[in-house]
Amino acid sequence: MKPAPHSDGSASRSGGSAPRSGGSAPHSGGSAPHSGGPAPRSDRPAPRRKPAPPRGLRPRLIVAFLLVAAVSALVTAALTFRQARQSILDRAQHSAVSELRLQTTSLAPSLPADPNDDDLRAFTRQLDRAAGSRDWHTAVSRDGKPLIGTAADDVSGTLRDTVAAHHDAAFFERVDHGAAPRLIIGMPVGYGSETDQDQGQDQDQDQGQPTGKSGKSAGKSAEKSADKSTGKPTPKPKPSGVVVYAALPLDRERTDISALITAAWAGAIPALAFAVVPALFAARRVLRPVRRLRTAAEKITEGALDTRLDAEGKDELAALTGTFNTMAGALERNDTKLRRMEANARRFAADVTHELRTPLAAMAAVTDALDEDARSGRLPADTAEAVLLISDETRKLTTMVEDLMEMSRFDAGAAHLRSDDVDLRTLIRKTLQLRGWHESPDVITEFPGDDLPGGGRPDDGRPSGTLPDDGRLGGSLPDDGRPGSGSRGSGSGASSSGTPVRVDARRLDVVLANLIGNALRHGAAPVTVRAETTPHSLVITIADSGPGIPDEVLAHVFDRFYKADTARTRSAGSGLGLAIAAENVRLHHGTLTAANLPEGGAVFTVTLPQPPPSPQPPPEEGEPS
Amino acid sequence: MSRVLLIEDDPAVRRGIVFGLNRNGHETEAVGTGEDGLEALEAIRPDLVLLDLMLPGMSGLEVCRRVRETSQVPLVILSARGDDIDIVIGLEAGADDYVVKPASAAVIEARMRAVLRRVAPAQDGAAPATGLSRAGELEIDRDALIVRKRGTDVTLAPSELKLLLFLSAAPGRTFNRQQLLEDIWEHSYYGDARLVDACVMRLRSKIEDDPRRPVYIQTVRGFGYRFGPLPA
Numbered sequence: 001m002k003p004a005p006h007s008d009g010s011a012s013r014s015g016g017s018a019p020r021s022g023g024s025a026p027h028s029g030g031s032a033p034h035s036g037g038p039a040p041r042s043d044r045p046a047p048r049r050k051p052a053p054p055r056g057l058r059p060r061l062i063v064a065f066l067l068v069a070a071v072s073a074l075v076t077a078a079l080t081f082r083q084a085r086q087s088i089l090d091r092a093q094h095s096a097v098s099e100l101r102l103q104t105t106s107l108a109p110s111l112p113a114d115p116n117d118d119d120l121r122a123f124t125r126q127l128d129r130a131a132g133s134r135d136w137h138t139a140v141s142r143d144g145k146p147l148i149g150t151a152a153d154d155v156s157g158t159l160r161d162t163v164a165a166h167h168d169a170a171f172f173e174r175v176d177h178g179a180a181p182r183l184i185i186g187m188p189v190g191y192g193s194e195t196d197q198d199q200g201q202d203q204d205q206d207q208g209q210p211t212g213k214s215g216k217s218a219g220k221s222a223e224k225s226a227d228k229s230t231g232k233p234t235p236k237p238k239p240s241g242v243v244v245y246a247a248l249p250l251d252r253e254r255t256d257i258s259a260l261i262t263a264a265w266a267g268a269i270p271a272l273a274f275a276v277v278p279a280l281f282a283a284r285r286v287l288r289p290v291r292r293l294r295t296a297a298e299k300i301t302e303g304a305l306d307t308r309l310d311a312e313g314k315d316e317l318a319a320l321t322g323t324f325n326t327m328a329g330a331l332e333r334n335d336t337k338l339r340r341m342e343a344n345a346r347r348f349a350a351d352v353t354h355e356l357r358t359p360l361a362a363m364a365a366v367t368d369a370l371d372e373d374a375r376s377g378r379l380p381a382d383t384a385e386a387v388l389l390i391s392d393e394t395r396k397l398t399t400m401v402e403d404l405m406e407m408s409r410f411d412a413g414a415a416h417l418r419s420d421d422v423d424l425r426t427l428i429r430k431t432l433q434l435r436g437w438h439e440s441p442d443v444i445t446e447f448p449g450d451d452l453p454g455g456g457r458p459d460d461g462r463p464s465g466t467l468p469d470d471g472r473l474g475g476s477l478p479d480d481g482r483p484g485s486g487s488r489g490s491g492s493g494a495s496s497s498g499t500p501v502r503v504d505a506r507r508l509d510v511v512l513a514n515l516i517g518n519a520l521r522h523g524a525a526p527v528t529v530r531a532e533t534t535p536h537s538l539v540i541t542i543a544d545s546g547p548g549i550p551d552e553v554l555a556h557v558f559d560r561f562y563k564a565d566t567a568r569t570r571s572a573g574s575g576l577g578l579a580i581a582a583e584n585v586r587l588h589h590g591t592l593t594a595a596n597l598p599e600g601g602a603v604f605t606v607t608l609p610q611p612p613p614s615p616q617p618p619p620e621e622g623e624p625s
Numbered sequence: 626m627s628r629v630l631l632i633e634d635d636p637a638v639r640r641g642i643v644f645g646l647n648r649n650g651h652e653t654e655a656v657g658t659g660e661d662g663l664e665a666l667e668a669i670r671p672d673l674v675l676l677d678l679m680l681p682g683m684s685g686l687e688v689c690r691r692v693r694e695t696s697q698v699p700l701v702i703l704s705a706r707g708d709d710i711d712i713v714i715g716l717e718a719g720a721d722d723y724v725v726k727p728a729s730a731a732v733i734e735a736r737m738r739a740v741l742r743r744v745a746p747a748q749d750g751a752a753p754a755t756g757l758s759r760a761g762e763l764e765i766d767r768d769a770l771i772v773r774k775r776g777t778d779v780t781l782a783p784s785e786l787k788l789l790l791f792l793s794a795a796p797g798r799t800f801n802r803q804q805l806l807e808d809i810w811e812h813s814y815y816g817d818a819r820l821v822d823a824c825v826m827r828l829r830s831k832i833e834d835d836p837r838r839p840v841y842i843q844t845v846r847g848f849g850y851r852f853g854p855l856p857a
Contacts, residue, residue, distance in 0.1 A: 354705070357705050357726055357727055358635050358637070358638060358705060358726070359637060360726075360727035361635075361638045361641065361642075361705060361726035361727035361728070362635070362637035362638045362640065362641035362642075362727075363641065363727070364641070364726075364727035364728060364729050364730075365638070365641035365642045365644065365645040365727075365728070365729065365730050365733070366641050366644050366645060366730065367729055367730075368645065368648075368729050368730040368731050369644065369645060369648050369730065372648075395729075398727050398729075401727070402725075418818060418819075419847075420801065420802065420803075420818070420847060420848065420849075421801075421847050421848050422801070422803065426814075430803075430813075430814040430815065431815075434813055434814070434815070502847070505803055505814070505815060506815045506816075506817070506818070509814075509815040510815075
């Protein structure tokens with residue numbers, strides 16, 4: 001029997017068996033919270049179609065961690081699997097081939113030199129019997145004749161062709177189809193000296209057989225001559241033309257490989273699950289300082305400028321925290337500085353005002369005497385004029401200082417609201433009376449439901465016996481002596497249409513006087529004062545008939561000392577009137593707005609919130625509110 | 626023509642006010658400190674005291690208290706301070722009215738005149754009430770301008786007396802504070818209502834058994850005050 005030639009190993013690979021699991025990475029389920037359907041807020045103009053990537057840092061970090069873990073687990077598993085599978089198969093093939101060679105070599109000498117079919121069949125039977133644990137089935141063919149033996153059906157033409165083409169090497173083929181993978185080996189039987197090639201072949205005889213047949217996974221035949229690889233010159237045996245084929249099941253190997261796949265999965269899935277833990281931890285580490293920074297920034301936004309953070313560690317976030325602290329410190333310093341400067345400026349204004357009051361007090365006490373003498377004709381004419389000028393300006397200065405004092409009180413937060421229930425009409429009438437506007441045709445008052453167009457002169461209505469002119473709050477007086485009853489809206493023959501409003505009468509008077517005075521000075525007569533009450537507010541509008549306020553001025557009308565024209569001509573006012581009016585309205589928690597009427601003329605609107613109308617409160621003892 | 630004591634530390638203001646007062650026909654004595662003022666109060670027995678609150682040495686508030694311990698002379702505070710709290714304290718210490726400097730002579734004159742008017746104004750043009758009236762334990766003699774409680778004279782400052790006379794002339798009727806300001810203090814409708822509150826407080830401390838639960842001068846919350854009604 002000729003020794004089997006040094007056969008070349010050609011690894012056969014089952015290319016389709018790599019675990020293809022890339023598409024089922026666990027992160028695919030981690031969709032963004034608002035990925036499905038339109039956004040719940042209906043006021044969004046266009047709901048997002050595309051599921052947005054996770055927004056928050058935490059989900060992003062977790063997804064990143066999972067991705068990294070999944071990729072590394074998969075790559076490791078794939079490589080390990082491939083390698084292990086290869087080794088398993090290689091070893092199986094290797095030992096099968098050696099076994100077959102051994103058996104063939106030991107049985108071949110019993111074959112006649114020119115064996116007929118019966119010889120060959122007997123030969124295969126011998127081989128089958130010698131299978132042992134390998135459990136192979138064999139078939140034999142001679143010189144390309146049909147196969148004889150139990151494995152005749154398993155051997156493909158391709159393998160036969162390959163073996164026939166190379167008479168000197170064993171080839172094998174792995175058939176994967178069906179549930180039972182099998183290894184099919186084709187081995188030419190040679191005659192002649194039985195060299196010790198088995199040992200040599202043990203390492204090198206693996207051969208692959210190139211078959212592109214579908215259903216079979218076959219590796220490329222990378223023929224490597226064993227003599228080349230071992231470098232051992234071996235005499236070529238004479239080919240006998242007999243080729244032994246053996247088919248043996250690979251069930252055990254298959255089981256081993258599936259165990260490998262299972263093990264790879266069993267390792268990868270916990271690894272992935274476990275990756276969540278460091279991800280959460282890292283997210284926590286990263287997010288905690290971020291959250292603290294956000295909270296601190298919010299606090300600073302709300303005005304707590306002394307907010308600082310403890311910088312932990314030395315990472316970038318700690319550096320950011322440090323920068324944040326520096327920023328907060330700078331902000332606080334600047335804020336303190338600005339506040340101090342503003343407080344100084346205000347205190348300065350208050351101090352100056354206060355200092356001005358003492359000399360003004362002396363001057364104011366004598367202006368009346370100056371006026372009197374100047375008008376008496378006893379003084380020379382130009383002296384009299386000078387004296388009048390001084391007394392006039394002293395009065396203006398006094399007004400201005402008083403306004404400044406008032407402003408200082410607002411700035412210092414020393415202004416307090418003292419609200420009472422007062423009658424709206426009385427309130428407005430008194431304001432007009434005090435300024436001598438009640439008999440002027442320049443000021444018209446309108447009340448809801450007022451039939452008299454000339455409401456600016458409420459005394460006109462006196463023949464109907466409405467309001468006494470002695471300053472009594474007629475509409476508010478109960479005259480029946482019933483305790484605590486009917487003290488509002490009913491009473492002593494006075495107007496029954498009393499509209500009680502809850503305001504600080506003094507401050508509202510200042511507001512109205514300043515607004516009406518402003519309208520008379522800067523707008524044009526007639527000025528219409530319209531007052532109405534709604535369930536929740538009192539609305540008073542003061543409209544003039546002038547040209548209106550230029551837009552660029554409108555935004556500044558409530559600024560202190562704002563003069564509409566750049567020439568800064570001094571008007572009769574202190575320049576603080578509207579600012580004081582605005583402050584007084586603000587103290588009422590109301591609003592004061594300026595606008596222009598479409599038909600021309602400026603309109604100022606005072607809106608003061610009113611408590612909901614309540615039933616007559618019972619008389620209460622104790623201090624007045 | 627009244628005798629006025631002016632207590633004011635600033636010489637220029639003192640001169641200005643004295644000038645104005647004299648021109649209006651008052652006889653004025655001006656001093657620069659509270660101590661001098663208390664002394665002059667004994668010496669010249671003025672009809673009215675004008676008192677600056679900012680004084681060197683004894684403060685105006687202290688002077689105010691001391692004056693009220695011995696005298697019910699009409700007292701008007703001159704305040705240069707915008708600090709409202711000083712005015713309130715001055716009023717609670719017994720001042721009848723206040724004038725904020727700078728004030729013209731006419732304003733000071735008007736205040737003085739109002740405080741000096743001894744008789745409470747009549748209500749709604751009705752004839753001034755006269756004679757003796759009783760309410761609970763109070764006895765009010767409108768002619769002699771004397772108030773007694775359980776037979777004992779109650780010393781009332783001018784504003785307190787006027788307030789009591791005004792309110793008690795219409796028992797049970799409620800007056801709001803603006804109205805009281807106009808009628809009793811002769812301020813404008815928009816005068817400082819704290820004048821009324823401070824005066825009510827002082828009056829209660831003198832005539833009520835328990836000023837915290839008054840029966841004579843009752844509060845109508847958010848509106849004003851009324852006299853009575855007395856518990857049966």
